[in-house]
Amino acid sequence: MARATLERVEAAALALNYVPNRLAGTLAGGQSRQVAVVLPSLSNSVFADVLNGLETQLEQASHHPILGVSNYDPLHEERLVADLLSWRPAGLVIAPASSTEGTRRMLAGAGVPVVEIMDIDPAPIDMAVGLSQHAAGRAMAHYLVGRGYRRVAYVGHDISTDPRALTRKQGLERGLSEAEVTLTATVLLPGPSSVPLGREAVARLLADVPPGGLAVCFSNDDMAVGAMFHAMGVALKVPDDLALAGFNGLAIGQALPLPLTSVESRRVEIGNLAAKALLSRLEGETVARVQDVGFRLIPGATT
Amino acid sequence: MARATLERVEAAALALNYVPNRLAGTLAGGQSRQVAVVLPSLSNSVFADVLNGLETQLEQASHHPILGVSNYDPLHEERLVADLLSWRPAGLVIAPASSTEGTRRMLAGAGVPVVEIMDIDPAPIDMAVGLSQHAAGRAMAHYLVGRGYRRVAYVGHDISTDPRALTRKQGLERGLSEAEVTLTATVLLPGPSSVPLGREAVARLLADVPPGGLAVCFSNDDMAVGAMFHAMGVALKVPDDLALAGFNGLAIGQALPLPLTSVESRRVEIGNLAAKALLSRLEGETVARVQDVGFRLIPGATT
DNA sequence: CTGTTAGCGCCTTCAT
């Protein structure tokens, strides 16, 4: 085509708001440029951060996430995976919610790169990006024991559905047992992790268990912040009467007058790396099956 | 087809993990079942909530969001809209970031339902779901004036890029001016709204402006929470020395020992309604051009 | 009601 003609076509395209049809393009054999993303929740800011990281990297390569939220329901998750796969995405990123056998089969047979995120303890179907939740829990135990705590309680949101929170708790118990300490008490409340839930849960805990040298580990920082507010309300001294430790290293915990002891989990980085792993793989490059972003214990002023 | 054959086909489909190809289906004339979603940010929990509401409703109708995050950059937003539209979604939901003329043209000419969310003050291109940000700001002014405050300062994140925060501030000033009060001071810090940013911003404010009967309005609750932590740190009494008011009615603000004065913004509901409006429209029903979810002033203990 | 056929808009291959 002549140069002038080309320009006229482009001008016309602009004027008519022409956008190429990627459905057709992809169907005809092109790369999809859509990436399925399955998350267990969006009410926990943890996954909003991960999604943020994912989206940022994907977009750099003109890819876009198609989103599904499973609500920690395995059957829901299975339906989602099937639904999203029907769009023939270039790849799939999933933070699994105790997946069914069917889900695993679909992922294994999807014929596109699959990245499991958040936990690297289980063997990955294809690739995994995250941290060892078990090691993180264990590290917290060692830290608390090292600080001299012998009475440790656990407070969490509904753990039966959140495999990673469960793994962390197991890591914690494992680490404690290595110092011959067992959990003094466990309080689990249904519903997603949140500030008000933590506040309520710690109130219940203290109804049964006296403070005084007690350290409480929470499933998430927002829960621990709720506990901190409760302590302020009833004039309990933190950490002398009651020590508090969270998980995830959220900004809110670190902004407290007493910075919260926690474990930094690098969520945006997980999103970034997961997207990069996927994109590299699409470029034909070889990518490590497991990428450990690590974690860092944040020794705060609450323990 | 015979019943038995049908069953054999279905069994085979299951065994082979067959998933129909929706690209082909849509290209051949079916409804797309993908909805483009353009948000300005994911680091603010406000949009995570909206997305949560959207996803929930869309999924009920087997629709899925394709996500784009503009980072409050109008040109970025324009590219995103073009990109997402190239997937021929069934509709588009956008929380605009001071959109360009080009963006508006594409939206107007997209040929699919478009829902603008969060603010209902500007005239909608197609449909709008949200609240009057101006009225919300004004209501806060009236409330503060009614409580006897005559010295009011404003502290926000970078407002030049966030049209809704700007509109709220204008509403606030308007409301104050109706009582012949003008803003004592304004502190704007770059970067997304966050707890640490609020903490820093209020510290700067107090370097210039003496507390003592001063009320500070924040662009978002997380900023106000940061200010609260600062006040605790320097032993300033809230609300006597320093009164604080946020915006959005986030859980964190309400869980403080002193519940934060704020304006509830019903973000999940906005997501829900936006999705429903879009889906109804796709069903051929008539939908109100503008849906006001309203807001509610939360009189807390910090003012 | 079942079975066939013509595209949807693009990419890829092959011929010119």
Add this chain to the structure above:
DNA sequence: ATGAAGGCGCTAACAG
């Protein structure tokens, strides 16, 4: 280089 043709996997509109 440029152009024509085939087909991606479906849906819809038709014919039987």
